[in-house]
Structure formats: structure tokens, C-alpha cells
Amino acid sequence: MATSGRFLSVEGLSKTFQSENQTKAVLEGIDLELAFRDCLAIVGPSGCGKTTLLLAIAGLLTPTVGTVRFKGNPLAAPERRIALVLQHYGLFPWKTVAANITLGARLQRIEVSEKRLASVKKELDIEGLDHLYPAQLSGGQRQRVALARALLLNPLLLLLDEPFAAIDTVTRERLQNNLLAVFAQRRFSFIIVTHNIEEAVFLGQRIVVLDNGAHGIKTIMENPGMGNAHYRNDPVFFERTRQLRDILEGLE
Amino acid sequence: MKRRGIAVYAATIILIYFAWYALSLLLGSNILPDPFKVFVRGFEEIATGAFWVHVEASILRLFAGLFFAFILAVPAGLILGSNERLDRLFAPLIYLGYPIPKVVLMPVIFVLFGLGDTGKIVLLTMIVFFQLLITTRDSARKIDREITYSLKSLGGTRMDFFLHVVWPVSLPGIFTSLRIGVGTAVAVLFLVESIATSEGLGFYIIDSWGRAEYATMFVGIIALSTIGIVMYELFEILERKFCKWKNL
Numbered sequence: 001m002a003t004s005g006r007f008l009s010v011e012g013l014s015k016t017f018q019s020e021n022q023t024k025a026v027l028e029g030i031d032l033e034l035a036f037r038d039c040l041a042i043v044g045p046s047g048c049g050k051t052t053l054l055l056a057i058a059g060l061l062t063p064t065v066g067t068v069r070f071k072g073n074p075l076a077a078p079e080r081r082i083a084l085v086l087q088h089y090g091l092f093p094w095k096t097v098a099a100n101i102t103l104g105a106r107l108q109r110i111e112v113s114e115k116r117l118a119s120v121k122k123e124l125d126i127e128g129l130d131h132l133y134p135a136q137l138s139g140g141q142r143q144r145v146a147l148a149r150a151l152l153l154n155p156l157l158l159l160l161d162e163p164f165a166a167i168d169t170v171t172r173e174r175l176q177n178n179l180l181a182v183f184a185q186r187r188f189s190f191i192i193v194t195h196n197i198e199e200a201v202f203l204g205q206r207i208v209v210l211d212n213g214a215h216g217i218k219t220i221m222e223n224p225g226m227g228n229a230h231y232r233n234d235p236v237f238f239e240r241t242r243q244l245r246d247i248l249e250g251l252e
Numbered sequence: 253m254k255r256r257g258i259a260v261y262a263a264t265i266i267l268i269y270f271a272w273y274a275l276s277l278l279l280g281s282n283i284l285p286d287p288f289k290v291f292v293r294g295f296e297e298i299a300t301g302a303f304w305v306h307v308e309a310s311i312l313r314l315f316a317g318l319f320f321a322f323i324l325a326v327p328a329g330l331i332l333g334s335n336e337r338l339d340r341l342f343a344p345l346i347y348l349g350y351p352i353p354k355v356v357l358m359p360v361i362f363v364l365f366g367l368g369d370t371g372k373i374v375l376l377t378m379i380v381f382f383q384l385l386i387t388t389r390d391s392a393r394k395i396d397r398e399i400t401y402s403l404k405s406l407g408g409t410r411m412d413f414f415l416h417v418v419w420p421v422s423l424p425g426i427f428t429s430l431r432i433g434v435g436t437a438v439a440v441l442f443l444v445e446s447i448a449t450s451e452g453l454g455f456y457i458i459d460s461w462g463r464a465e466y467a468t469m470f471v472g473i474i475a476l477s478t479i480g481i482v483m484y485e486l487f488e489i490l491e492r493k494f495c496k497w498k499n500l
Contacts, residue, residue, distance in 0.1 A: 055401065058401075058405055059405075060404055060405060078404050078407065080407060082405070083405065084401065084402070084405035086398050086401060086402055087398070088398055090398055090399065090401065090402030091402075092399065092402070092403075092416065092417070092420070093497050094420035094421070094423075094495070094497045094498075095416075095420075095497075103406055103416070104406035104407060107403075107406050107407045107408050107409075107412055108406070108407040133496070133500055134497075135497065135500040136500055149406075153406075
């Protein structure tokens with residue numbers, strides 16, 4: 001699926017946090033590359049720095065050491081073509097669905113035609129929710145609204161931080177299929193951070209396992225068979241799931 | 253106001269009327285006249301232009317006090333609540349300034365700003381200011397980190413952060429504070445209007461009391477209370493309109 005290299009590179013990234021005279025290393029010496037149209041899953045035990053890595057790639061956290069390069073340029077701040085979907089959706093509770101979806105475009109002064117807006121809503125099955133507030137939506141609907149807001153910006157890179165963690169299994173699988181369908185139709189890359197082994201194997205062309213002891217990458221698992229909804233029933237899927245579980249159990 | 257709210261108000265008024273009537277019979281004193289006499293006097297007073305001069309003076313002072321407190325305290329609260337360094341810098345000043353009963357500074361304020369409207373409005377502003385400042389600052393502090401990340405990743409600037417996050421997050425707290433502030437402001441209004449003035453419901457009440465016209469005094473008390481209730485309800489209506497998301 002990859003068409004070109006050096007689309008995104010993480011070079012020697014380390015991140016330490018300072019709190020009350022304590023220095024806590026979360027990530028150390030992370031090197032990672034992502035090609036355009038790649039999809040990457042990041043897994044690891046709690047506290048291993050998955051979200052920290054994602055936020056650094058989003059330009060929201062400055063690395064203590066190292067660089068994140070997007071299309072060759074070092075990232076110092078959030079980049080227009082990188083969209084982020086957060087664990088609790090990052091929707092603004094005081095804005096309606098319509099205002100939430102168009103907020104990114106509005107802030108970046110991007111003209112969005114009614115036709116395009118309608119097409120994104122249709123693609124994600126969130127038509128007719130415009131006047132509702134996030135609190136009036138189900139978890140799955142909130143997630144799709146957050147995804148619509150990100151897609152409306154035409155991102156080249158979509159970052160997802162445990163996006164389906166708080167959603168029931170059936171809805172989660174539906175949303176995972178939804179994401180793959182959108183990915184197949186559009187031209188972007190995505191990185192998903194997840195706790196869920198099956199989700200990582202289902203959505204990650206490569207699966208990066210982070211180690212909370214060494215604060216670095218334990219291994220990168222290749223998973224070329226992914227890419228369609230039927231993969232869930234493929235024996236390779238089960239085998240990869242088992243392998244990943246073994247690696248993660250070794251880290252606990 | 254919703255129909256249920258109106259019914260509650262109506263029931264309360266009826267209850268107060270009968271309790272008042274019973275108490276006036278029990279006391280048998282002029283200081284608590286028959287409520288019916290008060291209402292008759294009320295209609296007579298409403299018909300005179302003089303009564304409305306007092307009402308207008310009180311409303312203007314109350315509005316001015318709340319308005320100045322709002323335009324000074326809300327921006328300051330929003331800035332302090334979203335800027336940790338500034339908040340730390342000003343925290344001791346607010347910590348010491350808030351508990352001081354500002355009303356005891358009334359003589360100083362009157363000397364500095366005069367006995368006219370300015371002095372009265374300055375005192376009202378000072379009293380509501382601290383209440384509003386602290387509520388706004390504390391509301392603005394409660395911003396979830398995920399919301400901050402979300403806005404930044406969407407390309408939001410510092411100004412957007414104020415407009416799309418800090419302001420809406422703080423708005424319900426601001427309305428609550430304004431509602432509480434109305435109660436305090438009406439009480440202080442009565443006090444400042446009872447001194448060195450000939451206009452305002454505070455003066456009207458004290459003057460009637462001095463002339464032992466108790467029915468007229470109660471007309472003033474009811475009028476001042478009504479202003480407080482109407483303003484309280486006004487802020488409630490505004491909160492419901494602008495903070496729909498909060499009550500879902």
C-alpha cells in the first residue's frame with residue numbers, strides 16, 4: 001500500500017516529564033518511519049508512552065530529544081494536514097454536531113461546500129444529527145462525528161488515540177470496518193494507538209510494540225494481510241493475534 | 253420561565269400572603285399591616301410618577317454595578333483561569349481581597365467618589381466583582397487537557413482558545429455567579445440608598461419607616477424584592493438560552 005518513503009519520520013525521540021523534583025522518562029530513542037498510505041498500530045502496556053508518542057507526532061508535545069519530520073520538515077507545532085482523533089473524541093460539549101464538524105475548517109479558514117459536508121456525513125452515517133449536542137449522542141456517533149471533523153480537513157495523516165476504547169464490541173467492529181472503508185477510498189495514512197490486541201492486528205499494517213521498561217520500541221510486527229473486513233476470520237489474523245499477545249505478555 | 257416555575261412562584265406568593273395576614277392579625281401592630289392594605293397602597297403608589305423615580309434610580313444603580321463588575325471581572329477571571337503564572341501572581345491579592353467585607357469601605361468610597369451615583373455604583377461593583385472574578389477564574393481552570401489538544405490540533409490559536417473553549421466553559425459559572433451576585437447587590441443597594449440620597453427604593457423604604465407609613469414601606473420592600481427576583485430570573489433565562497448543553 002505504501003507509495004513513497006520518508007512521509008513521516010520519528011528520529012531519536014525521547015520525552016521526559018518533570019514533576020515535583022522528579023524526572024520521569026516516558027520515551028527513549030524512538031526511531032520510526034511511516035510511508036504515505038501506510039497504517040500503523042501502536043500497542044504496549046499502560047504507561048509505556050503510546051499517547052505521548054502520538055501527541056509528539058501531532059506536534060502537540062515537544063520532544064525532549066529528537067525530531068519528528070513530516071514530509072521532510074521538522075514539526076514544531078500542529079500541522080494542518082495532520083488530524084487527531086482523541087480517546088474521548090475531543091468534541092466540544094457546548095457546540096452542536098454541525099459546529100463541531102466544521103470547527104477545524106472554520107479555524108483554518110477552509111471553505112467547505114455543502115455538498116462535501118453532506119458527503120462526509122453520509123460516508124460516516126451521521127446525517128440528521130446536526131442540531132444535537134455531543135451529550136445527546138451515543139459513543140459510536142460521537143466517534144463518527146470526531147472522525148468526520150478530522151476527514152473534513154482532508155488530512156494526509158490521521159492520528160487516532162484509542163478511538164474505540166469506550167465503545168461496545170459490535171459498534172467497535174463496525175467502526176473499525178468504517179475506518180478501513182474510508183481508508184480504502186481516500187488518500188491518507190493513519191496511526192492508531194490501542195490497548196486492544198485484535199484491533200491492532202485488524203488495523204495495523206505494521207504493529208509497533210512499545211516497552212514500558214526500556215521506554216523504547218520492543219519490536220515492529222509486519223502484518224501485510226490486513227485491509228478488509230474479512231481479515232477477522234482469517235487464520236493469519238488469529239496467528240498474528242496470538243503472536244502479539246505473547247509479546248505483550250512478555251512485557252507485563 | 254416555564255409553566256411549572258410560574259406555578260411555584262404563584263403558590264409561594266399565596267402562601268406568603270396568608271402567612272403575612274395571619275402574622276399581622278397575631279401581632280396587631282401597625283409595623284406589620286394587613287397585606288391587602290399594602291397592595292391597595294401599592295396600586296396608589298404605582299399611579300404616581302414619584303414612585304417610578306425611585307424604581308428607576310435603583311434599577312440603574314443595580315444594572316450599572318453588575319455591568320461594571322461583569323466587564324472587569326469576567327475578562328480578568330478568564331485570563332487568570334487560563335494562565336497559571338498570572339494566577340499564581342495575583343492569587344495572594346485575591347485571597348486577601350475576597351474575604352474583606354467591602355461594605356465596610358463604604359465611608360472611604362463615599363469620600364473618594366462622592367455621595368452621588370458614582371460612589372454607590374463603585375461599591376456595588378466592588379462587591380460583585382470579587383464574587384464574579386473567583387467563579388470565572390475557577391470555571392476557566394476546569395478545562396480538560398483533551399479539549400486543549402483538540403483545539404490546537406484543529407489549528408486553533410490562543411484567541412480561538414478563549415473564544416471557543418475558555419468562554420463557553422466558564423459561561424455557566426458566570427451566570428451562577430451573577431444570580432448569586434444579584435442577591436448581594438440588592439442588599440448592598442438598600443444600604444447605600446439609605447444614606448445621603450433622596451432617590452432610590454432604599455431611601456423610599458427608610459423614609460416611609462421614618463414617617464411611620466408602614467404600608468408604603470412594605471410597597472418599597474416588595475418593589476426592591478421584585479427587582480431582585482426579576483433579575484435573578486433574567487440570568488436564569490439567559491443561562492438556559494446560552495448554555496443549553498449544560499442541562500442535557
